[in-house]
Amino acid sequence: MTSTLEPEVGKSRRRKEDARLITGRTRWTDNITLPGMLHLAVLRSPLAHARITRIDTTRARALPGVVAVYTATDLDPDSAIALPCAWAVTPDMKHPRRPVLAVDTVHFAGEGVAVVVATNAYLAQDALAEIDVDYEELPVVLDMEAALADGATLVHPELETNRNALWVFDSGEAGTGGDVAAAIDEANGADDGIVLTRRFRQQRLVPAFMEPRSTVVDPTAQQITIWSSTQVPHILKTMTALTLGLPEHKLRVIAPDVGGGFGGKIAVLPEETMAVLVAQKLGKPVKWTESRSECMATAHHGRDQIQDITISARRDGTVTGLKVDLIADMGAYLGLVTPGVPLLGAFMFNAIYKIPAYRFACTNVFTNKTLTDAYRGAGRPEATFAIERIMDELAAELGMDPMELREKNWIRHEEFPFTTVCGLTYDSGNYEAATSRAMELFDYAGLRREQQQRRESGDPVQLGIGISTFTEMCGLAPSRVLGSLSYGAGGWEHAAIRMLPTGKVEVVTGSSPHGQGHETAWSQIVADQLGVPFEDVEVIHGDTQSSHKGLDTYGSRSLAVGGIAVVKAAEKVVAKARKVAAHMMECSEDDLEFAEGQFTVRGTDRSTGIGDVALAVFAAHDLPDGVEPTLDSDAVYDPENFSFPHGTHLCAAEVDTETGRVRLRSYVCVDDVGKAVNPLIVEGQVHGGLAQGIAQALYEEAVHDESGTLTTGTFADYLLPSAADLPNFTTDRTETPATSNPLGVKGVGEAGTIASTPAVVNAVVDAVRHLGVDDIEMPCSPMRVWAAINRREPDGSGIGGAEAGGGLGSISAQGGAQ
Amino acid sequence: MRISVTVDGTQYTDEVEPRLLLVHYLRERLGKVGTVVGCDTSNCGACTVHLDGHSVKSCSVLAVQADGSEITTIEGLARDGELHPVQQAFRENHALQCGFCTPGMIMQAIDLLADDADPDEEAVRTGLEGNLCRCTGYQNIVRAVRSAAEKMRGGAGPEAEQVNTSTVVAGGGA
Numbered sequence: 006m007t008s009t010l011e012p013e014v015g016k017s018r019r020r021k022e023d024a025r026l027i028t029g030r031t032r033w034t035d036n037i038t039l040p041g042m043l044h045l046a047v048l049r050s051p052l053a054h055a056r057i058t059r060i061d062t063t064r065a066r067a068l069p070g071v072v073a074v075y076t077a078t079d080l081d082p083d084s085a086i087a088l089p090c091a092w093a094v095t096p097d098m099k100h101p102r103r104p105v106l107a108v109d110t111v112h113f114a115g116e117g118v119a120v121v122v123a124t125n126a127y128l129a130q131d132a133l134a135e136i137d138v139d140y141e142e143l144p145v146v147l148d149m150e151a152a153l154a155d156g157a158t159l160v161h162p163e164l165e166t167n168r169n170a171l172w173v174f175d176s177g178e179a180g181t182g183g184d185v186a187a188a189i190d191e192a193n194g195a196d197d198g199i200v201l202t203r204r205f206r207q208q209r210l211v212p213a214f215m216e217p218r219s220t221v222v223d224p225t226a227q228q229i230t231i232w233s234s235t236q237v238p239h240i241l242k243t244m245t246a247l248t249l250g251l252p253e254h255k256l257r258v259i260a261p262d263v264g265g266g267f268g269g270k271i272a273v274l275p276e277e278t279m280a281v282l283v284a285q286k287l288g289k290p291v292k293w294t295e296s297r298s299e300c301m302a303t304a305h306h307g308r309d310q311i312q313d314i315t316i317s318a319r320r321d322g323t324v325t326g327l328k329v330d331l332i333a334d335m336g337a338y339l340g341l342v343t344p345g346v347p348l349l350g351a352f353m354f355n356a357i358y359k360i361p362a363y364r365f366a367c368t369n370v371f372t373n374k375t376l377t378d379a380y381r382g383a384g385r386p387e388a389t390f391a392i393e394r395i396m397d398e399l400a401a402e403l404g405m406d407p408m409e410l411r412e413k414n415w416i417r418h419e420e421f422p423f424t425t426v427c428g429l430t431y432d433s434g435n436y437e438a439a440t441s442r443a444m445e446l447f448d449y450a451g452l453r454r455e456q457q458q459r460r461e462s463g464d465p466v467q468l469g470i471g472i473s474t475f476t477e478m479c480g481l482a483p484s485r486v487l488g489s490l491s492y493g494a495g496g497w498e499h500a501a502i503r504m505l506p507t508g509k510v511e512v513v514t515g516s517s518p519h520g521q522g523h524e525t526a527w528s529q530i531v532a533d534q535l536g537v538p539f540e541d542v543e544v545i546h547g548d549t550q551s552s553h554k555g556l557d558t559y560g561s562r563s564l565a566v567g568g569i570a571v572v573k574a575a576e577k578v579v580a581k582a583r584k585v586a587a588h589m590m591e592c593s594e595d596d597l598e599f600a601e602g603q604f605t606v607r608g609t610d611r612s613t614g615i616g617d618v619a620l621a622v623f624a625a626h627d628l629p630d631g632v633e634p635t636l637d638s639d640a641v642y643d644p645e646n647f648s649f650p651h652g653t654h655l656c657a658a659e660v661d662t663e664t665g666r667v668r669l670r671s672y673v674c675v676d677d678v679g680k681a682v683n684p685l686i687v688e689g690q691v692h693g694g695l696a697q698g699i700a701q702a703l704y705e706e707a708v709h710d711e712s713g714t715l716t717t718g719t720f721a722d723y724l725l726p727s728a729a730d731l732p733n734f735t736t737d738r739t740e741t742p743a744t745s746n747p748l749g750v751k752g753v754g755e756a757g758t759i760a761s762t763p764a765v766v767n768a769v770v771d772a773v774r775h776l777g778v779d780d781i782e783m784p785c786s787p788m789r790v791w792a793a794i795n796r797r798e799p800d801g802s803g804i805g806g807a808e809a810g811g812g813l814g815s816i817s818a819q820g821g822a823q
Numbered sequence: 824m825r826i827s828v829t830v831d832g833t834q835y836t837d838e839v840e841p842r843l844l845l846v847h848y849l850r851e852r853l854g855k856v857g858t859v860v861g862c863d864t865s866n867c868g869a870c871t872v873h874l875d876g877h878s879v880k881s882c883s884v885l886a887v888q889a890d891g892s893e894i895t896t897i898e899g900l901a902r903d904g905e906l907h908p909v910q911q912a913f914r915e916n917h918a919l920q921c922g923f924c925t926p927g928m929i930m931q932a933i934d935l936l937a938d939d940a941d942p943d944e945e946a947v948r949t950g951l952e953g954n955l956c957r958c959t960g961y962q963n964i965v966r967a968v969r970s971a972a973e974k975m976r977g978g979a980g981p982e983a984e985q986v987n988t989s990t991v992v993a994g995g996g997a
Contacts (some may be wrong), residue, residue, distance in 0.1 A: 019917070023922070027897075027910040027913050027914055027919065027922070027929065028857070028898065029855075029856070029858065029897035029898040030857065030898075031857065033856070035860075036850075127842075127847075214923075215861050215869060215921065215955065215957050216861070216921070217860070263921065264921045264922070265923060265957050297861065297863045297867070298864075519921055520920035520921030520922065522920070685917045688917070689920060689958075689963060692959055692961075692963065693920060693957070693960045694960075696959075696961070697957070719866070720864055720866035720867055720955065721864045725866075725955050725957065727951070727952045727954070727955060727961075728947070728948040728964065728965060729948045729952045731948075731960060733962060733965075757960075
């Protein structure tokens with residue numbers, strides 16, 4: 006049979022998901038209503054650190070429609086429940102108990118103190134105002150360095166320190182590279198050596214998924230059913246069982262339509278846990294849906310690191326060593342993977358470069374702030390920012406073109422597979438190809454000329470060019486690597502394929518989408534594997550009853566791990582079908598070829614379709630001896646290695662030196678994410694990633710005032726960019742397939758976010774470097790840029806003191822207009 | 824208070840508390856859960872609907888203020904099984920990912936096109952400034968709106984996709 010069908014993989018299929026999303030036929034958790042359902046509202050501490058001396062719920066309880074008001078004593082009388090952290094990064098890591106509701110002390114502003122249960126959400130909110138709480142205010146510790154100083158106020162006095170953990174990787178000690186101290190000494194002592202040290206600040210960000218978090222718990226079903234707006238239904242199920250001591254088989258978790266996550270919904274929430282407890286107590290379904298203000302203050306934040314970076318090199322630009330000292334803010338508690346987030350960057354500071362000696366040390370610290378955890382990129386954007394910023398600084402010190410410096414140090418395409426100074430083996434890549442395409446689309450030489458002209462003419466609007474040649478580790482993760490990092494679980498993924506009697510196909514996946522388009526992409530993969538029409542495939546996910554096994558969606562893992570599990574399951578279906586097809590056509594299995602859904606006897610025109618085989622198996626009237634009457638198959642895929650997407654991002658920024666305002670004139674990126682299953686979806690992921698990365702560079706920052714109150718607690722104060730705040734992006738791809746998996750895919754979910762932030766900041770700094778500026782703290786708001794040009798501190802408090810990213814109505818004590 | 828409203832072509836009369844927000848009336852009382860709530864400061868626009876033919880953020884309107892009005896939500900746009908050209912353009916141009924902002928974004932885009940039938944890129948970006956999306960970076964949304972504008976222009980595209988301006992202004996409540 007000649008091939009007539011175009012492969013599905015590689016086609017820009019329009020998404021299956023969209024039909025319901027564009028018509029409002031959606032099932033967000035907050036849409037779910039059950040008979041007799043009660044509504045929860047959580048009373049939250051307005052103070053960042055205080056002792057609770059009295060809670061009086063009497064008046065609230067007496068209001069019409071109020072069914073119950075609970076405090077910690079009611080829900081967890083023995084103070085036995087601790088919300089989980091799955092990543093004990095060191096054996097001696099300090100780990101405070103994170104309760105469902107605060108018991109006698111609150112540790113950050115927004116921590117839950119009591120929960121109202123009422124017949125509707127308005128009445129529940131009314132009752133919050135009638136709960137009397139007396140607080141005795143305690144001193145707060147907010148600044149990371151202050152928290153580490155001797156005699157610092159302690160967030161959790163019982164831990165006797167604010168230091169959560171110290172985690173170190175040293176290439177000399179690990180045997181994967183040289184000794185960085187020696188490299189730095191040598192560079193310091195040599196005539197042709199240079200050592201550069203810089204401190205960068207990764208400001209605190211809010212993930213700001215559009216759908217506020219929500220959970221519904223029904224205790225009246227056969228299994229306790231939890232609907233939640235979560236990225237991790239499978240993890241939530243197991244963790245709920247472990248946290249509450251409930252039998253796991255009596256739990257069912259459903260992630261219905263989920264409105265974005267970006268890491269912000271990788272969590273096991275106090276509110277999910279309290280909803281289970283309340284539903285069990287009352288025997289009624291309950292719902293909790295947060296307001297946006299509640300979300301900003303209590304859903305975990307991201308980033309928040311101080312990065313001290315030392316790089317050593319020779320005057321010809323050859324980098325000889327890199328030393329990274331981080332302080333990372335955990336906030337007041339540890340979430341699911343909080344202490345491990347900086348570690349995800351530990352192996353990425355060396356990026357695409359052949360750096361012979363490397364040391365990474367990260368001190369995790371507690372403060373009286375909202376906890377941090379994963380946010381798009383989780384550790385890797387921080388690493389990429391630091392290395393790409395310091396490469397620009399090194400180039401400036403050496404008087405080299407920043408791209409030339411990168412090229413001198415990066416891994417050449419013929420050097421793959423390449424084992425890095427961290428011991429990771431990059432399977433494939435072609436930095437030259439992506440860079441050359443990006444430079445061409447960008448008109449690098451032309452923009453440099455214009456920059457020179459503007460400098461010479463003293464134009465008040467200066468032009469800067471920023472580069473980011475990034476890579477990331479994706480496809481989290483090989484289970485043995487996670488084991489070696491003391492993570493509490495593996496990194497495999499599950500898939501199952503059910504062949505229906507009519508030839509249609511159901512694909513069950515353990516990864517749990519919230520906007521990524523799995524239903525479409527997985528359908529394309531299966532259509533090719535089984536030779537069935539794209540339309541004949543249904544993808545089932547997000548319900549632990551139908552998709553019983555999985556590790557969910559984060560770390561750009563869905564396609565590179567979950568998608569490969571789908572391929573493996575399909576291979577098993579074909580293997581089973583081959584036996585039956587051979588029997589049906591009375592030939593040997595070896596004589597069969599399988600292509601485009603047809604088993605054909607080699608050299609003849611006799612064939613039978615996989616749908617016919619499925620029907621024959623369903624009837625089961627005439628199967629070979631010993632063959633089970635099913636084609637259904639499942640597979641669990643555990644990757645051997647990470648995947649390593651890369652790309653070259655170029656940004657041209659105009660900086661108005663009179664006002665400090667930055668305008669992005671052009672943004673070009675050429676990403677290499679390996680084989681693209683659906684180029685349209687890939688492009689969309691890149692666009693969205695760019696927006697978030699650019700927003701970190703220019704707009705967003707979660708700011709706490711001196712008492713620990715989040716002053717950027719609404720969308721009026723936290724500057725999420727609108728369409729008017731972002732440029733048009735020029736995107737393109739090169740395709741260097743991953744060699745570590747059969748599809749050649751690498752993952753794309755985080756690429757844009759990881760790459761773009763340093764490209765933008767490099768461009769802004771480059772625009773005003775000739776005015777004596779060599780760094781501007783993020784977000785590069787007009788005030789900060791203007792202050793840098795005019796050599797003025799934007800505020801008096803140095804690092805940690807901060808202004809809002811230009812949002813309307815900021816009431817920060819230090820921020821606002823000066 | 825008693826209010827009477829027409830939502831997506833169906834008339835409703837209900838007793839409501841004066842403080843009830845229109846978006847909660849639509850969602851909780853009428854089951855119009857296609858319209859969603861994304862914030863509490865009227866910044867995100869996820870709850871955008873048409874009130875007498877003009878876009879409003881339904882979190883910033885009281886249900887009682889809508890008394891006597893005609894409301895169109897995302898659920899009332901398609902007619903006779905045919906999607907509105909803006910809905911089609913969103914799908915065609917991959918202008919949505921998680922889809923949570925999409926109902927509001929589509930309703931605002933239709934309002935924008937009623938004011939300006941041929942907006943350039945900047946006009947689209949400015950016209951959608953009050954609607955936030957965290958997934959797409961807006962580029963494909965802009966593309967979708969401009970592509971819908973082209974299809975909706977008189978005489979352009981297949982007949983089924985042609986919608987005259989007065990219909991758009993009045994919303995889709997058939």
